[in-house]
Structure formats: C-alpha cells, structure tokens
Amino acid sequence: xxxxxxxxxxxxxxxxxxxxxxxxxxxxxxxxxxxxxxxxxxxxxxxxxxxxxxxxxxxxxxxxxxxxxxxxxxxxxxxxxxxxxxxxxxxxxxxxxxxxxxxxxxxxxxxxxxxxxxxxxxxxxxxxxxxxxxxxxxxxxxxxxxxxxxxxxxxxxxxxxxxxxxxxxxxxxxxxxxxxxxxxxxxxxxxxxxxxxxxxxxxxxxxx
Numbered sequence: 001x002x003x004x005x006x007x008x009x010x011x012x013x014x015x016x017x018x019x020x021x022x023x024x025x026x027x028x029x030x031x032x033x034x035x036x037x038x039x040x041x042x043x044x045x046x047x048x049x050x051x052x053x054x055x056x057x058x059x060x061x062x063x064x065x066x067x068x069x070x071x072x073x074x075x076x077x078x079x080x081x082x083x084x085x086x087x088x089x090x091x092x093x094x095x096x097x098x099x100x101x102x103x104x105x106x107x108x109x110x111x112x113x114x115x116x117x118x119x120x121x122x123x124x125x126x127x128x129x130x131x132x133x134x135x136x137x138x139x140x141x142x143x144x145x146x147x148x149x150x151x152x153x154x155x156x157x158x159x160x161x162x163x164x165x166x167x168x169x170x171x172x173x174x175x176x177x178x179x180x181x182x183x184x185x186x187x188x189x190x191x192x193x194x195x196x197x198x199x200x201x202x203x204x205x206x207x208x
Contacts, residue, residue: 047088049088049089050086050087051085051086051087051089051093051206052084052085052086052087052174053083053085053095053202054083054084055081055082055083055084055202056081056082056084057081060078060079060081060182062076062077062078062104062182062183062184063076063077063078064076066113066184066185066190067186067187067190067192071188073124073125073185073186073187073188074124074185075122075123075152075184076183076184076185077181077183078181078182078183079181080179080180080181081179081181081182082136082176082178082180083095083165083166083176083177083178083179083180083202084174084175084176084177085168085172085174085175085177085204086172086173086174086175087171087172087206088171089171089206089207090170090171091169091170091206091207091208092167092168092169092170092171092172092206092207093167093168093204093205093206093207094164094166094167094204094205094206094207095164095165095166095167095177095178095202095203095204096162096163096164096165096205097131097157097162097163097165097180097200097201098157098158098159098161098162098163098200098201098203099115099158099159099198099199099200099201100159100198100199100200101159101197101198101199102114102115102157102158102159103115103127103129103157103198104129104184104196104197104198105196105197105198106191106193106195106196106197107195108193108195109191109192109193111190111191111193111196113127113128113129113184113185113186113190113196114127114128115128115129115130115156115157115158116128116129116130116154116155116156117156118155118156119144119145119148119153119154119155119156120153120154121151121152121153121154122152122153122154122183122184122185123152123185124185125185125186125188126185126186126187127185127186127187127190128154128184128185129154129157129182129183129184129185129198130154130156130157130182130183130184131146131155131157131165131180131181131182131183132146132147132148132149132150132151132153132154132180132181132183133146133147133149133165133166133178133179133180133181134149134150134178134179135166135177135178136176136177136178136179137168137172137175137176137177139168139169139170140166140167140168140177140178141166141167141168142165142166143155143163143164143165143166143167145163145164146163146165146166146180149179149181152183154183157182157198157200162201162203165178165180165202166178167207168207169207182200
C-alpha cells in the first residue's frame with residue numbers, strides 16, 4: 001500500500017511539472033539587455049556686430065535770405081534734417097557734429113558768418129550760426145548744446161570739437177532717431193553772395 005502511494009505521488013509531481021511548463025513556457029534566469037547608444041549634435045550660429053547710419057537730406061538751404069534786397073534782416077532755418085541710426089551694440093550709439101568753416105563762409109567774399117560759442121539765441125541783424133535738434137526715438141537724448149528744437153537758440157558747430165548731437169545707451173533697430181535744423185542770422189552789412197556755406201560732418205559711433 002505504501003509503495004502504491006509513492007508511485008501516485010511521483011505521477012502527480014510529473015503532471016504538475018508538465019502543467020507549469022506548458023502554462024509559463026520556458027523560464028529564463030537572465031533578463032535580456034536592450035541595445036541603446038547615444039551621440040550628441042552640437043549646433044552653432046553667428047550674430048555679426050552691425051551699425052547703420054543715414055542722413056536725409058545731405059544738402060539743404062537756409063531760408064529766407066538772411067539779408068533781403070531791401071536791407072531787411074531775418075533769422076533763417078533749414079527744413080528738418082532726419083537722422084536714422086540702428087545697431088545691435090548693447091551700449092547703443094553716439095552721433096557727433098563738427099563743422100569745416102566755424103560758420104557760414106563765402107569763398108567769393110572771404111567773409112564768415114561765425115558760429116555761436118557754446119549755446120546762444122540768434123537775433124536778426126546779428127551774425128550767428130548753429131544747430132538744434134529733437135529726439136524722434138524713445139531713449140535717444142539730444143546733446144545739451146542742441147536741445148532747443150523749434151526755437152532760435154542754437155548750439156555751436158565748430159571745427160575744433162565734435163559735440164554730441166544725440167545719443168542712446170542701448171541697441172535699437174534701424175530707424176529715425178532725431179531731426180536737426182540749422183539756423184543763422186547776419187548783419188545787414190555782410191557782403192552779398194549766394195555761396196555762404198558750411199559742411200557739417202555727422203559721425204555715428206558705437207557706445208562705449
């Protein structure tokens with residue numbers, strides 16, 4: 001009887017083993033490793049430093065005549081001279097003004113209507129010459145000598161000093177930054193000529 005029980009127990013173990021094998025399939029003792037590799041891609045780009053400066057117009061006239069055909073005297077002015085500046089310099093830019101004649105000079109008469117000294121208010125019938133300006137861009141500041149736009153008070157335009165006309169301490173896209181006017185007056189005895197002139201050099205440079 002004991003021998004029979006042993007045989008039945010062995011058969012039961014075989015049957016259970018077969019069932020486990022069929023239900024679970026082969027059992028592996030090792031986990032399969034997944035294949036994985038990595039590579040980096042480095043991307044670069046370039047931003048060039050740039051600055052652009054334009055003035056319009058580049059030739060202009062003062063009107064009316066400073067001394068008329070009847071000896072009358074007037075204060076004359078140019079129309080607006082527009083300045084455009086753009087740069088990606090984080091410190092911004094600066095525009096200076098310098099003349100070539102220290103006034104309005106006539107090569108035919110040899111006479112010069114002298115520029116004012118520093119800042120002065122022009123008077124009809126008295127020699128004087130200079131410029132003033134207004135800002136057209138938020139953050140752009142007119143130099144202290146020229147911040148009298150729309151009036152007869154002007155700043156000097158000399159050959160010895162390049163005075164700051166307008167500046168800004170941050171970058172901006174290309175566009176209008178200021179309007180400038182040139183104004184003058186003369187005594188009634190100034191020699192007659194149509195070629196009283198000056199060449200104003202406007203220089204834009206990056207902020208520092």
